[in-house]
C-alpha cells in the first residue's frame with residue numbers, strides 16, 4: 001500500500017508538478033458504497049484531482065472539489081485537508097452507456113473548487129460550467145479561466161488504485177524566457193505516460209521515462225490517507241445549532257436522533273438523556289454554529 005503525494009520541478013521547462021498515488025485511501029473510499037464502474041472511475045479521478053490540487057497551494061484548512069448537475073451523477077464531492085486527509089463520495093441515479101461528461105453529469109453541470117482556511121483568510125471559491133471531454137479537461141478549463149494558470153492533469157484509476165500527475169506552469173520569472181514552450185513541451189512529454197506507468201507508484205522512474213533530457217528536481221513524498229473529519233463533537237455542535245425544540249421534536253417522534261455521516265457512514269446516536277446532557281452543559285446554545293459536514 002502506498003498512499004503518497006510527491007512534488008517535483010521540471011526546471012528547464014519552468015513547470016512544477018505533483019504526483020499522487022492512492023491505494024488504501026481509494027479502497028476506503030469505495031468500501032462504503034458499491035459504485036458502478038463509470039461512477040467509480042470519475043470519483044477516483046476526483047480524488048486524484050483534489051489531492052493534486054490541494055498540494056499545489058499553501059493553506060491550512062480544506063479544499064473541496066465538487067460537481068453538481070442535473071444528470072445521472074448529481075453530486076460528486078471530494079474534500080482534502082491540508083494535512084493530507086481525503087474524503088469524498090458520489091451520488092447517482094442511473095448509469096448511462098455513454099460515459100461522456102455530459103451524459104454522466106447532465107447539461108449545465110457546474111464544477112466548484114472551494115478553499116476554506118481553518119482560521120484567518122476568507123473562504124475562496126470558483127465555479128465554472130463543467131465542460132470538456134473529461135474531468136481533467138474540465139479542471140484545465142477551470143484553471144485557465146479563473147486562475148489564468150496553465151494546468152495539466154492525467155489520471156489512472158483501477159478498482160484498487162488511483163494515481164495521477166499534475167503539471168502547472170510556473171509564473172514567468174524572466175520576460176525573455178520562453179516558458180510557454182516549456183509548458184507545452186512538458187505536457188507533450190507527459191502525455192506519453194501510459195496508465196500502467198502512472199500506476200507503478202514510482203515517480204522517479206516516471207520522470208526518467210519522459211523527462212530524461214530535462215533538469216528535474218524531486219522532493220520528499222508526503223503521506224495521505226482517507227480520514228473523515230466528522231466527530232461526536234461536530235455532531236454535538238450541529239444539534240446545538242438546530243436548537244432544543246427541534247431536537248425534542250425528533251425525540252418525540254423517533255425516540256432518538258440518528259445522524260449518519262455521508263462521507264464515512266459513521267452513525268451517531270442521541271437519546272433523550274444524551275440530548276438533555278448536551279443542552280444542559282451548553283449555556284447559550286441557541287447561537288451555536290451549525291455543522292455542514294454531515295446530514296441526516
Ligand SMILES: [Zn+2]
Nearest residue numbers: 228230261264
Ligand atoms: Zn465521517
